[in-house]
Amino acid sequence: MKPSERIWQAGDKRLTFESGPALxxxxxxxxxxxxxxxxxxxxxDAVDHALRLEDEGASILDIxxxxxxxxxxxxxxxxxxxxxxxxxxxxxxxxxxxxxIDTSKAAVAQAAVDVGAKxxxxxxxxxxxxxxxxxxxxxxxxxxxxHMQGTPQTMQDSPSYTNVTEDILSYLISRRDALxxxxxxxxxxxxxxxxxxxxxxxxxxxxxxxxTRFHETQCPILVGHSRKGFIGKLSGDKSAERISGSVxxxxxxxxxxxxxxxxxxxxxxxxxxxxxxAIA
Numbered sequence: 466m467k468p469s470e471r472i473w474q475a476g477d478k479r480l481t482f483e484s485g486p487a488l489x490x491x492x493x494x495x496x497x498x499x500x501x502x503x504x505x506x507x508x509x510d511a512v513d514h515a516l517r518l519e520d521e522g523a524s525i526l527d528i529x530x531x532x533x534x535x536x537x538x539x540x541x542x543x544x545x546x547x548x549x550x551x552x553x554x555x556x557x558x559x560x561x562x563x564x565x566i567d568t569s570k571a572a573v574a575q576a577a578v579d580v581g582a583k584x585x586x587x588x589x590x591x592x593x594x595x596x597x598x599x600x601x602x603x604x605x606x607x608x609x610x611x612h613m614q615g616t617p618q619t620m621q622d623s624p625s626y627t628n629v630t631e632d633i634l635s636y637l638i639s640r641r642d643a644l645x646x647x648x649x650x651x652x653x654x655x656x657x658x659x660x661x662x663x664x665x666x667x668x669x670x671x672x673x674x675x676x677t678r679f680h681e682t683q684c685p686i687l688v689g690h691s692r693k694g695f696i697g698k699l700s701g702d703k704s705a706e707r708i709s710g711s712v713x714x715x716x717x718x719x720x721x722x723x724x725x726x727x728x729x730x731x732x733x734x735x736x737x738x739x740x741x742x743a744i745a
Contacts (some may be wrong), residue, residue: 466683468682468722471687474652475583475607478563480524482685482724485738486715489525489565489727490518491691494548495532508551512559515552519562522735524650525584526560527727528552528577529567532587533662535621545573548579559580562605571596578604586687588662590640602648609655609687609725610640615665624663630675633658637682655725657687660737661694669695677721689727690714706730 473487480487483580494511515526530548531540540548549566556564557580565584566577571594574585578600584607591597591610601608614624614635626632637656644654658672658679669690679686690696696710697703708730715726716735719741729733 468680468686468724471683471685471724473607473724474605474650475563475565476605478583478607480563480607480685480725485742486719486724486726487524488522488731488734489527489687489725490515490521490523490562490731491727491729492518492526492552493532494528494530494552507509508555509731511552512555515556516560516733519560521563521732523731525563525565525583525725526556527565527567527586528556528582529586529656530573531568531570533617536618538618541591542572544568545570546576549573550576551594553577553580553582565607565609569593569597571600575600575604578606583607584609586657587611588659590636591644592640598644598647601644605653607653607655608644608649609657610637610644611657611662611687611689612636612640612659617662621663623667624668628666629664629668629671630678633672634678634681635678637684641675641682641684651684655685656682657689657727660688660690666695669693670699673717676718676723680722685724687725687727688718688723689720691726691728691730708733716741 469482492515528549531544563583565586566582567586568574569587569589586609588611660669691711692707696707700710712733
């Protein structure tokens, strides 16, 4: 099956990619995320931001209540729930976009699914919480399993690989197989190589260049590159937004058949992709 023909089943929603990648808009309900921490910390601001991202072209809205930037501190379950549940409740019935919960905690994932979230996006590959597999098995949500070397507190302390692309491809295949063995339907599984999560600048560049290898997993691939440090280093952009570089990488990933782009700047990326499609 060609990468563009794959699907991602997320509850009663089916994401398809024949016309290009799905844009996953980032909604950080946090005070300390690396690029936009604090901007949308109040539930009303987060909801307004999510609605704006959908208007700009996001077909997925990824709601997160815990920063996973390098050296970030973990958030207690109750605090994370207090951040994300009011946002999720406010969005239900107001958006047609698929709502995703960005969490590595089973209790938060379960609460989000109970409210109506259709995707569980877990940066630990569903390995950080021993109960997450059960939550995933017992619901019908789409699952995104990401690769991370170490934890947010340790991941940038000299990350090392024998061959970063081969090592991560092997990990993603093993996580896919573990999810299938746990009783999760293959159509529900998406995989993420984890740009910036336990990777050096050179590792990130190699993963972007060789990301077509991840299509060998036979699953949709999600890449979250938006505004990350390697883009600023490549472009010399000292701003926190790094918009032009992020859009450039999005266009490259789209050409390489990546199915889901997790991004901050949805409007700029959506318009760039429209132009790319028109002249291709």
